Amino acid sequence: MNEVKVFCPATIANLSCGFDVLGLCLDNVGDEMIVRKTAEKGIRITKIEGANLPLETEKNVAGVALLAMLEEVDADFGFEIEIYKHIKAGSGIGSSAASSAGAVFAANELLGNPFTRKELVKFAMQGEKLASGNAHADNVAPALLGGFTLVRSSNPLDIIKIDSPDELFATVIHPQIELKTSDARSVLKQTVSLKSAITQWGNVGGLIAGLYTQDYDLIGRSLHDEIVEPLRSVLIPGFDLIKQSALENGALGSGISGSGPSIFALSRGKATADKIAKGMSEVYDTMNLPYEIHVCKVNDTGMRVI
């Protein structure tokens, strides 16, 4: 194999109760990436379509992730990368994670898969570190492993993949505003009340239990966030209206995707997810706010060769 083309899925991190630890993988929203073997060693990013991102290896998340991987494996060839971005940077659905994870996944294929998907996470995290200053795994883990992922611990890295219930769909709306991750980070408080923390870890436990038992109602009851959402949601226009609309249209739960500004809702079955999308769209239509909207099954496989 001299060339591989991969689908690099978008992801939803945090999932309301699971700030910094939970994420899920989306099915039909993502980038594409072609990685080719080259006789000359090293990494060259030769093409980026759909986004204005640096071609220099050391300044691009895909390049940095692959550099980290090549420190741990000998390759007797080089890599040429073409990136076709469909996930907008700053949308809150894991744009940098898709590129970081995509590069190491594709290169691993060309190398004959010396690493498991789980082992690739730590390399992809180096791309996240370049993007946000923080080597977090809550987007790269679901992009690589699919389904739901729990980052039990970042140091040492301990990631658990949890299969998605069969009928789980996500609706994600992306208002076309700019919300810098640094601004979304700056509104956070460094302490939380013990009471809220207990509520939150009760809900994390409930969500994990709901996923293992395919208990959609329990999943819904657990999708609450009384720590981060109240602080961040004020940065997102119409957040309360969008969430209310989603719940009225049958969502199991709704919240901020990653650090925003995208807003997600989970639901049982595509019909409900479509209905939620219609309702969300009407809210932003009424506000004259441009948006993109996606309805996706949860992708239980993750990154894949196409």
Added chain:
Amino acid sequence: MNEVKVFCPATIANLSCGFDVLGLCLDNVGDEMIVRKTAEKGIRITKIEGANLPLETEKNVAGVALLAMLEEVDADFGFEIEIYKHIKAGSGIGSSAASSAGAVFAANELLGNPFTRKELVKFAMQGEKLASGNAHADNVAPALLGGFTLVRSSNPLDIIKIDSPDELFATVIHPQIELKTSDARSVLKQTVSLKSAITQWGNVGGLIAGLYTQDYDLIGRSLHDEIVEPLRSVLIPGFDLIKQSALENGALGSGISGSGPSIFALSRGKATADKIAKGMSEVYDTMNLPYEIHVCKVNDTGMRVI
């Protein structure tokens, strides 16, 4: 049926990472209780052996729990209760919960089981409220349901029972010191760092995932508490030595049982649990501190008729 005798198991609440939300049920440590139908209506506690506790219905946790239950069901007879306490009050393994839950479980049997075990939890919680001022469910839920329980939410009450992995054993050592729940509560801080809270809910998620997948190593990796244990463990003599001994002897994890002073360790298989008990005993023997020690399988059934 005019009389029922029940086994009222001891329980371990909190389980390191799951402060106020997690608990498990023990197998061969517990009280016994006999509840009889009487022609005269009302509740009479006629005998308490093994503890110096009030016989007045309104001052006894068993009486109060049963009073709460009788507000929601019509009984054309009364109840006479005999309590045989084996769980020491203030030990941290759910002494009041065993009595509260036992009374409602036994009376429910005599009434032909109008309530499910899960429905009995809220009545038993009224006994806990009398005992500690706080109607918490993290001991009464595992006592009634068995296995592991997650109190996802206290209000509204939402309890999830999780079956125990087959080979899971607990070792519990109870140093014979008095540690008031109020003192154990008073050392808690009302705020926690966001960083520690994230670590904690990552571990709650990991523990729940480990239970569903019977992944003993994951259970062990998740049994950490960086919020409550550092504050409370200083109230328990030799805590660090006992925990270290447990881990050196193969425990998956070790921590404070409930609000202490008992210390628990979980392990895979009885041989390891016995070895841990020997090591823990040696620590307190060396310190000349009297103790009781128990080795129990996790009890997946909960409260039972004997």
